[in-house]
Amino acid sequence: MNAFGWFVGGPYLYLCAVLFIGVTACKVYGYATMPRHLRWDLYPLPHRVGGSKYQQIDFHKTKQKTSLWNEFTYMFMEILFIRKAFIHNPKVWVGSFPMHLGLYLAILLLMLLLLGAGVEKLLGLPVVPINDWFWVSALYYSTAIVGALAMICGVCGACWLLYLRLSDEGLRDMSDIPAYANLTLLIAMFGSGLAAWFFADRDFSMLRSQLGSLVAFSPTAPGHWLITLEIFFIGLFLAYLPFSRMSHYAAKYFFYHNIMWDDEPMKAGSSLEKDVTHSLGGNLSWSAPHIKQNQSWLAQVSPDEAKAAKEGAAKQ
Amino acid sequence: MKKKVLIRDFGQETPVLCPIDSSDIPLLPGEEQIVFKDVKPAMKEKYDFSLDGFSALNLPIPQTPEEEAKIVNDFLRGLEKVFSEENNWAFLQPTVLSTDYCVQCNTCNEACPVYPESGYQDIYRPNYRAELLRRIYRRYFTTAGKLLGKWAGADLELNWRVVYRLAELVYRCSLCRRCAQTCPVGVDNALIAREVRKLFSQEMGIAPEGVHKSGTVNHLKSGSSTGMGSAAFLDTLEMVEDIIEEKIGRRIKIPVDVPGADFLLLHNAGEFLAWPENPAAFAILFDAAGISWTLSSEMMGYEGVNYGVWYDDVQFAKILVGQVQAAKRLGVGKIVVGECGHATKATVTIGDRICVGDLAIPRESCLPILADIVTSGKIKFNPQQNNFPVTMHDPCNMVRLMGIEKPQWTILNAVVPQNQIYPMPNAGSENYCCGGGSGFAIMNSQNFPQWRNNLSSRRKARQVLEAFKDVLDPSIAKYYCAPCSNCKGSARDSMIEAFHFKDKYNMTYGGLVELMVNAMPGLPQPYISWEDEF
Ligand code: SF4
Numbered sequence: 001m002n003a004f005g006w007f008v009g010g011p012y013l014y015l016c017a018v019l020f021i022g023v024t025a026c027k028v029y030g031y032a033t034m035p036r037h038l039r040w041d042l043y044p045l046p047h048r049v050g051g052s053k054y055q056q057i058d059f060h061k062t063k064q065k066t067s068l069w070n071e072f073t074y075m076f077m078e079i080l081f082i083r084k085a086f087i088h089n090p091k092v093w094v095g096s097f098p099m100h101l102g103l104y105l106a107i108l109l110l111m112l113l114l115l116g117a118g119v120e121k122l123l124g125l126p127v128v129p130i131n132d133w134f135w136v137s138a139l140y141y142s143t144a145i146v147g148a149l150a151m152i153c154g155v156c157g158a159c160w161l162l163y164l165r166l167s168d169e170g171l172r173d174m175s176d177i178p179a180y181a182n183l184t185l186l187i188a189m190f191g192s193g194l195a196a197w198f199f200a201d202r203d204f205s206m207l208r209s210q211l212g213s214l215v216a217f218s219p220t221a222p223g224h225w226l227i228t229l230e231i232f233f234i235g236l237f238l239a240y241l242p243f244s245r246m247s248h249y250a251a252k253y254f255f256y257h258n259i260m261w262d263d264e265p266m267k268a269g270s271s272l273e274k275d276v277t278h279s280l281g282g283n284l285s286w287s288a289p290h291i292k293q294n295q296s297w298l299a300q301v302s303p304d305e306a307k308a309a310k311e312g313a314a315k316q
Numbered sequence: 317m318k319k320k321v322l323i324r325d326f327g328q329e330t331p332v333l334c335p336i337d338s339s340d341i342p343l344l345p346g347e348e349q350i351v352f353k354d355v356k357p358a359m360k361e362k363y364d365f366s367l368d369g370f371s372a373l374n375l376p377i378p379q380t381p382e383e384e385a386k387i388v389n390d391f392l393r394g395l396e397k398v399f400s401e402e403n404n405w406a407f408l409q410p411t412v413l414s415t416d417y418c419v420q421c422n423t424c425n426e427a428c429p430v431y432p433e434s435g436y437q438d439i440y441r442p443n444y445r446a447e448l449l450r451r452i453y454r455r456y457f458t459t460a461g462k463l464l465g466k467w468a469g470a471d472l473e474l475n476w477r478v479v480y481r482l483a484e485l486v487y488r489c490s491l492c493r494r495c496a497q498t499c500p501v502g503v504d505n506a507l508i509a510r511e512v513r514k515l516f517s518q519e520m521g522i523a524p525e526g527v528h529k530s531g532t533v534n535h536l537k538s539g540s541s542t543g544m545g546s547a548a549f550l551d552t553l554e555m556v557e558d559i560i561e562e563k564i565g566r567r568i569k570i571p572v573d574v575p576g577a578d579f580l581l582l583h584n585a586g587e588f589l590a591w592p593e594n595p596a597a598f599a600i601l602f603d604a605a606g607i608s609w610t611l612s613s614e615m616m617g618y619e620g621v622n623y624g625v626w627y628d629d630v631q632f633a634k635i636l637v638g639q640v641q642a643a644k645r646l647g648v649g650k651i652v653v654g655e656c657g658h659a660t661k662a663t664v665t666i667g668d669r670i671c672v673g674d675l676a677i678p679r680e681s682c683l684p685i686l687a688d689i690v691t692s693g694k695i696k697f698n699p700q701q702n703n704f705p706v707t708m709h710d711p712c713n714m715v716r717l718m719g720i721e722k723p724q725w726t727i728l729n730a731v732v733p734q735n736q737i738y739p740m741p742n743a744g745s746e747n748y749c750c751g752g753g754s755g756f757a758i759m760n761s762q763n764f765p766q767w768r769n770n771l772s773s774r775r776k777a778r779q780v781l782e783a784f785k786d787v788l789d790p791s792i793a794k795y796y797c798a799p800c801s802n803c804k805g806s807a808r809d810s811m812i813e814a815f816h817f818k819d820k821y822n823m824t825y826g827g828l829v830e831l832m833v834n835a836m837p838g839l840p841q842p843y844i845s846w847e848d849e850f
């Protein structure tokens with residue numbers, strides 16, 4: 001058990017974390033380096049102060065006012081409160097909001113645990129309820145509260161969503177197996193965390209010392225089998241996350257900034273123009289009769305240039 | 317009755333997967349019954365009606381196993397190209413993201429104008445058609461899908477029925493993107509529908525006849541999707557000048573091919589044939605406001621539509637480049653698009669990233685210019701001349717896809733008395749599609765118009781009735797204003813011809829400029845003549 005515990009609490013978790021970071025980074029890089037696409041805006045755009053520029057005569061000559069703050073607050077509401085689900089799908093929101101809140105609180109818990117581990121290791125101050133240093137006591141209590149809330153919110157939210165997916169005919173009919181698998185994994189992760197907290201580690205001290213050992217690269221076996229189970233599911237979740245649709249947290253940036261809100265105009269000499277010109281030079285291999293196979297976009301749109309290109313190629 | 321159709325059953329061998337029964341459809345207030353005409357048996361034998369009993373594409377039923385296999389193989393080859401950078405750089409990132417990240421929450425469902433008005437048929441859920449594509453893509457193009465099948469969410473096996481039904485199903489979505497506005501993740505099912513349309517067109521040569529053969533192909537050949545050549549266009553302008561003279565008592569010479577004019581005005585050429593009072597009204601307003609403008613009689617220079625934007629990037633780019641080059645040759649300062657939503661979006665925003673190098677020319681909507689005529693006081697309007705109830709439809713392409721929300725309301729508020737303005741529920745960027753978007757208004761194959769009028773346009777008709785609910789009495793003449801040609805076409809076909817709003821409620825329809833001219837001083841007679849409209 002100890003060897004297994006050490007493996008799960010150490011190498012396994014390192015591996016899962018590396019997989020999570022590596023695959024997420026690759027995916028994000030892949031999206032970020034995709035070619036600039038044609039415009040596909042969806043209004044209103046929060047960064048446009050006073051509304052869309054297309055409401056003005058000669059908008060291209062006018063300096064447009066933009067507000068990053070508006071974008072930020074919009075995204076904040078969307079990410080933190082799942083605003084659109086609240087407005088358009090309250091029964092899903094009832095589960096989605098606490099589940100997401102559980103995840104955000106879990107991230108906060110991780111930070112508090114790391115801070116606590118640092119305080120213990122580097123400053124030699126034990127993170128206990130009664131301490132000479134008020135802020136260390138505060139750290140102790142906030143860790144316990146945030147951690148417990150994270151587990152409770154996560155479990156409740158994911159359970160509600162699973163219940164809804166099973167009981168609501170429309171949701172059930174549109175769901176595939178991964179949709180259930182994702183929720184089951186979330187329930188397992190938060191559920192094991194809740195059980196570990198309740199039965200074994202009310203003040204998260206065991207999890208803190210486990211994290212401390214990981215950060216110091218001298219992993220130990222967790223102090224209780226429930227914590228081993230919790231870590232096992234956390235690792236599984238981390239390793240699986242970037243391969244699943246649950247990683248929409250990374251895609252969301254591109255959905256909003258690169259698609260719905262991307263109204264960057266084409267300007268002569270811009271890098272956008274360079275990129276698009278490059279793409280327009282690529283050959284198409286679509287097979288329909290109205291498309292000239294293996295000729296460039298430019299050749300498709302301009303018959304004269306296509307002819308010239310053909311003649312040029314024939315001469316060579 | 318709602319018919320349950322699971323995604324994995326989409327290819328099942330049944331004559332019609334989800335037959336639409338008129339009793340499924342929620343009636344409009346005052347509507348007694350809906351009658352669908354039967355399709356002739358000979359047609360049913362020859363063409364595929366197997367999705368919902370309707371056909372937008374006239375797809376001939378394959379007769380041999382080889383033909384069936386070819387349909388599947390061609391589709392898969394096209395699908396691969398949709399996800400390739402070389403063939404689809406133009407929409408690769410949005411397509412990949414919207415394919416990968418739907419969390420199947422159904423939040424988008426209620427936003428759709430079609431799904432609730434169909435009696436909540438599964439196949440019309442906004443995420444249903446996209447989900448079909450996702451599962452096919454996973455099944456045939458991802459390692460997890462190939463190895464794990466349904467365990468990886470890849471539970472749809474392809475056969476020719478799946479392909480043909482999907483082809484039809486992407487023409488049951490008007491690409492209004494109202495669903496995309498509600499998605500908490502940012503997924504755009506309309507984009508997926510458009511990309512599938514593109515796959516069918518660019519790989520398999522499958523597209524609705526009204527959109528492709530007599531649409532973009534005709535446009536590129538003759539200069540206009542109406543088939544109107546340059547000489548015919550010039551003749552039509554004379555007719556428009558006659559209308560102006562008849563209406564306002566003086567002839568205005570419409571400027572054509574004026575080099576160096578401030579802008580080239582691009583109308584949807586359908587206006588000249590179906591609603592010539594609309595281009596006439598533009599000419600009257602611009603003349604009175606002293607604006608420098610011109611039309612072009614050159615090939616590609618007098619037609620503003622670009623049907624390619626709905627289904628085919630190559631056709632889209634060809635038309636856009638033709639229009640821009642016509643404007644460039646004329647030496648105008650910019651292109652301004654008239655009252656046509658899709659043309660405005662295609663020319664101004666979607667086309668922006670095609671207009672590189674020499675193709676760069678400013679392009680904008682007519683609405684800010686028209687609003688400026690109002691706010692600058694260049695023309696003094698008398699709203700009392702429009703003393704009848706008016707409701708305004710905000711075209712999706714202008715409000716939701718370009719954010720043009722204010723100018724049309726600035727105009728309306730200035731030319732119609734306040735107590736006669738009846739806003740529709742959800743006016744603005746959350747407005748519902750007219751029902752004719754994405755080509756529906758010009759698609760008339762087989763029994764598709766019955767589907768369009770009764771399902772796609774029903775929500776708009778409901779909104780109009782809601783807006784006018786206090787003035788429905790037929791003794792009160794009322795005006796449905798739609799500053800978009802396609803939306804007007806849709807109003808004509810659905811509200812006037814299918815739902816009989818003219819007969820029942822004395823409602824007429826028209827553009828915004830007609831209302832403006834109707835409020836101009838010194839008219840010998842009202843510009844909007846209620847009896848002539850129909
Ligand atoms: S784009 Fe419009 S018509 Fe199509 S599914 Fe979405 S809401 Fe429905």
Ligand code: SF4
Pocket residue numbers: 417418419420421422423424425443498499500501502503504505
């Ligand atoms: S498209 Fe968005 S709103 Fe619709 S089911 Fe998918 S994630 Fe939910």
